[in-house]
Amino acid sequence: MHVPDGFFTAPVAIGAGVVAAAAVAVSLKRAKSELDDRTAPMAGLVAAFIFAVQMLNFPIAAGTSGHLLGGALAAILVGPYTAVLCVSVVLAVQGFFFADGGLTALGINIVLMAIIPSAIGWGIFQLVTRVARNRASVIAGSFVAALISVPIAALTFAVLFVLGGTAPIETGAVFAAMGGVHVLVGIGEGLITAVTVSSVLAVRPDLVYGARFLTKPLVLKTATGEQVVEPARQEAPKPLRPFLVGSVAVALVLAGIVSFFASSSPDGLERVAEDEGFLGAATDHAFGGFALADYGDVGGIPVGIAGVIGVVITLLVGGAILWSVRQKTAA
Amino acid sequence: MKGLYRPGDSPIHRLAPQCKLVAVVLFAVVVVATPRERFWAFFLYALTLAAVTLLARVPVGYVLKRLAVELPFVVFALAIPFIGVGERIDVMGVSLSVAGLWAAWNILAKATLGVAASILLAATTEPRALLLGAQRLRVPQLLIQIATFMLRYLEVILDEMRRMKVARESRGFTPRDLRQAPVLAKSAGALFIRSYERGERVHLAMLSRGYTGTMPTLRDDRAPKAQWAMAAVLPVVASAVLFVS
Amino acid sequence: MTLDVRDLAYAYPDGTQALFGVTLSIARGERVALLGPNGAGKTTLVMHLNGILTPGHGEVRVAGLPVTKENLKEVRRRVGLIFQDPDDQLFMPTVREDVAFGPANMGLRGDDLDRAVVTALEKVGMADAIDRPPHHLSFGQRRRVAVATVLAMDPEILVLDEPSSNLDPASRRELAEILKSLDVTVLMVTHDLPYAMELCERSVILSGGVIAADGPTREILADGDLLAEHRLELPYGFAVPSPPGRG
Numbered sequence: 088m089h090v091p092d093g094f095f096t097a098p099v100a101i102g103a104g105v106v107a108a109a110a111v112a113v114s115l116k117r118a119k120s121e122l123d124d125r126t127a128p129m130a131g132l133v134a135a136f137i138f139a140v141q142m143l144n145f146p147i148a149a150g151t152s153g154h155l156l157g158g159a160l161a162a163i164l165v166g167p168y169t170a171v172l173c174v175s176v177v178l179a180v181q182g183f184f185f186a187d188g189g190l191t192a193l194g195i196n197i198v199l200m201a202i203i204p205s206a207i208g209w210g211i212f213q214l215v216t217r218v219a220r221n222r223a224s225v226i227a228g229s230f231v232a233a234l235i236s237v238p239i240a241a242l243t244f245a246v247l248f249v250l251g252g253t254a255p256i257e258t259g260a261v262f263a264a265m266g267g268v269h270v271l272v273g274i275g276e277g278l279i280t281a282v283t284v285s286s287v288l289a290v291r292p293d294l295v296y297g298a299r300f301l302t303k304p305l306v307l308k309t310a311t312g313e314q315v316v317e318p319a320r321q322e323a324p325k326p327l328r329p330f331l332v333g334s335v336a337v338a339l340v341l342a343g344i345v346s347f348f349a350s351s352s353p354d355g356l357e358r359v360a361e362d363e364g365f366l367g368a369a370t371d372h373a374f375g376g377f378a379l380a381d382y383g384d385v386g387g388i389p390v391g392i393a394g395v396i397g398v399v400i401t402l403l404v405g406g407a408i409l410w411s412v413r414q415k416t417a418a
Numbered sequence: 419m420k421g422l423y424r425p426g427d428s429p430i431h432r433l434a435p436q437c438k439l440v441a442v443v444l445f446a447v448v449v450v451a452t453p454r455e456r457f458w459a460f461f462l463y464a465l466t467l468a469a470v471t472l473l474a475r476v477p478v479g480y481v482l483k484r485l486a487v488e489l490p491f492v493v494f495a496l497a498i499p500f501i502g503v504g505e506r507i508d509v510m511g512v513s514l515s516v517a518g519l520w521a522a523w524n525i526l527a528k529a530t531l532g533v534a535a536s537i538l539l540a541a542t543t544e545p546r547a548l549l550l551g552a553q554r555l556r557v558p559q560l561l562i563q564i565a566t567f568m569l570r571y572l573e574v575i576l577d578e579m580r581r582m583k584v585a586r587e588s589r590g591f592t593p594r595d596l597r598q599a600p601v602l603a604k605s606a607g608a609l610f611i612r613s614y615e616r617g618e619r620v621h622l623a624m625l626s627r628g629y630t631g632t633m634p635t636l637r638d639d640r641a642p643k644a645q646w647a648m649a650a651v652l653p654v655v656a657s658a659v660l661f662v663s
Numbered sequence: 664m665t666l667d668v669r670d671l672a673y674a675y676p677d678g679t680q681a682l683f684g685v686t687l688s689i690a691r692g693e694r695v696a697l698l699g700p701n702g703a704g705k706t707t708l709v710m711h712l713n714g715i716l717t718p719g720h721g722e723v724r725v726a727g728l729p730v731t732k733e734n735l736k737e738v739r740r741r742v743g744l745i746f747q748d749p750d751d752q753l754f755m756p757t758v759r760e761d762v763a764f765g766p767a768n769m770g771l772r773g774d775d776l777d778r779a780v781v782t783a784l785e786k787v788g789m790a791d792a793i794d795r796p797p798h799h800l801s802f803g804q805r806r807r808v809a810v811a812t813v814l815a816m817d818p819e820i821l822v823l824d825e826p827s828s829n830l831d832p833a834s835r836r837e838l839a840e841i842l843k844s845l846d847v848t849v850l851m852v853t854h855d856l857p858y859a860m861e862l863c864e865r866s867v868i869l870s871g872g873v874i875a876a877d878g879p880t881r882e883i884l885a886d887g888d889l890l891a892e893h894r895l896e897l898p899y900g901f902a903v904p905s906p907p908g909r910g
């Protein structure tokens with residue numbers, strides 16, 4: 088399931104890495120403000136849960152089985168920011184400790200499997216539970232959120248692939264295949280997410296982050312029989328706007344970075360379409376993935392150097408973001 | 419669920435984890451950035467990895483077996499020449515897309531080299547050491563802590579999951595199609611509650627021993643320059659191959 | 664009094680009320696057994712003793728200090744809590760790091776820290792396991808390391824939640840010997856009545872979230888009706904030794 092190295096051109100992979108680093112940095116800050124000093128153990132255990140649950144194989148039809156992605160589920164159970172953290176850590180561990188998913192593709196995998204499902208899933212869940220604030224809406228919301236999050240993630244994959252993939256496949260075909268198959272996968276994901284959420288709701292409703300509005304006020308009896316009523320830990324629904332604005336901003340940054348590299352990329356679809364004398368031209372490239380490579384040199388800078396400069400700049404930006412967040416969390 | 423780590427005492431095992439991490443990531447970047455037409459560059463990368471495998475005394479069979487993770491993508495890659503667009507050629511009577519063949523080769527070569535490098539990293543570095551290495555590389559503390567807790571409790575949680583599976587099956591449950599999925603999902607719900615509550619108890623255990631939000635840093639192993647130099651050989655060789663080719 | 668609990672009531676966030684007004688005092692050097700059926704609220708009570716849970720009503724004092732946010736650090740240094748499941752207690756990747764966690768939080772570093780770790784592990788006979796990961800140890804070994812994690816903080820009051828559960832007879836005896844050899848106040852939650860008899864001169868029965876009995880262990884265990892009322896049973900064939908001097 089995890090994208091390996093070589094599926095996307097280096098610039099797209101690195102661009103996605105920068106976006107992933109930024110999103111993880113934001114999530115770190117937000118999760119910490121929510122979970123406080125519980126962040127490390129709680130997120131660690133939830134990450135272990137997600138790792139385990141992804142190994143549960145669900146039978147789909149005779150012989151075939153699918154497995155849960157869990158992004159939307161995590162967002163509903165522990166909140167979108169903690170969810171992004173947990174799934175990202177799961178992906179990193181799978182990449183570095185289990186050699187599952189390319190190391191250069193880690194950013195892409197985090198975007199596709201942590202950020203998109205959590206953000207989309209949470210957004211849709213919020214929309215549904217805003218219509219009616221009760222148990223049924225929480226369960227319905229979970230179903231719809233998980234269902235939609237899967238094809239959206241698949242379509243994001245398709246978009247990235249068209250922009251910066253390395254294989255010449257017709258755009259329409261990519262979209263049809265990814266979208267169609269994943270609507271089916273999404274139904275399974277939605278069903279399982281909804282039942283999981285409802286079974287948690289039945290036993291420990293207070294644990295479902297997305298259903299905190301269902302919590303009742305606490306009543307306390309003491310030895311002398313008096314009753315102390317603690318104020319309900321209920322909060323007014325937060326406005327949806329900051330979340331939507333944030334999501335759009337992330338999407339724009341993503342689109343910006345990816346298309347910046349991809350539009351200049353000679354690989355992928357456009358390239359095949361417009362370039363017939365493919366074999367002869369290709370051998371001239373030093374960095375196949377870079378537009379700069381097309382003409383041998385750019386403003387006098389040799390191709391290879393130009394490529395390296397690009398990579399270095401991107402790494403610096405990502406590093407700067409991580410560093411600044413580290414300073415903040417350390418303080 | 420065991421990681422890929424194989425205990426050993428080779429020069430590669432002894433290398434500081436942060437050096438290995440950087441070397442492998444840079445190697446993967448160089449591989450991915452290599453134009454697919456340079457067959458012999460890929461061949462030299464593979465040779466380099468083979469040398470590392472020998473030096474680390476990791477059995478070749480072990481690496482090859484673990485390469486199976488990328489199988490789904492091999493299938494995908496092999497399909498591209500059939501569904502690819504553009505100019506086509508006949509190979510033994512089958513019409514294949516030329517660009518598709520290139521794409522398939524590109525994905526297969528790079529993914530295989532990338533996975534092989536990751537396998538070598540994971541096989542020669544203890545998970546705990548890998549985390550300390552990442553910490554040295556200034557990955558945010560909180561992420562390291564989350565990963566540390568995750569690895570500590572993964573086995574415990576997988577154990578709980580296995581026990582639930584045995585409990586289901588000993589009562590005659592066998593999943594056949596999607597209609598049985600809700601039963602599995604209920605187990606997932608129970609597993610979540612157990613994981614979450616364990617997280618709470620772990621947090622309480624930490625509090626009761628004076629935890630105030632930051633982990634005490636007990637080890638801070640700086641890697642000597644020689645180790646960096648040795649680890650640098652991998653990406654430097656790869657870059658040299660790339661630039662010469 | 665080194666430990667004072669007054670009128671303590673508590674309800675969990677999901678609304679389950681576990682304690683309905685508990686009052687209990689323990690003097691320095693005492694060893695007290697806390698008995699009671701499943702769900703009586705024993706673990707909940709114990710978690711109030713070092714401020715992990717905050718009373719919904721009532722008060723807890725340790726060595727005269729009220730257990731409040733300002734005093735937490737001091738209280739947690741004085742009260743060492745050993746949890747029911749050693750897997751919850753041993754959360755670090757190696758035994759060494761785990762035992763060091765508490766004293767390091769108290770500010771110990773370098774050689775002092777190493778010495779505290781080794782001493783604590785020696786007390787429980789686990790010094791050889793210092794560099795092993797906790798999940799590779801047997802259950803009884805994990806329980807012993809869990810005791811060491813708390814001993815390393817040099818507590819005045821040791822609170823143990825079911826320390827003898829799941830231990831084989833030899834480990835159970837070894838743990839008793841360790842506990843007897845320590846010069847600390849002990850509060851021990853247990854379902855193992857002979858164990859209470861062996862280690863503690865005083866016992867308290869908690870049932871339904873209130874204290875149902877409090878007295879010398881010998882007398883409490885000899886009162887068959889009291890035990891039956893609170894679902895407590897002596898193992899088959901076990902007879903409470905009669906008090907010395909009374910034939």
Ligand SMILES: Nc1ncnc2c1ncn2[C@@H]1O[C@H](COP(=O)(O)OP(=O)(O)OP(=O)(O)O)[C@@H](O)[C@H]1O
Pocket residue numbers: 675676677679680681699700701702703704705706707708
């Ligand atoms: N985290 C929790 N959330 C909600 N209710 C809880 C929680 N922990 C315990 N309870 C409830 O509080 C009551 C007292 O539980 P507690 O764990 O204190 O019992 P105990 O005496 O330690 O039992 P045992 O002998 O089984 O360990 C029980 O009804 C239990 O279901």
Ligand SMILES: [Mg+2]
Pocket residue numbers: 705706707747824
């Ligand atoms: Mg208990």
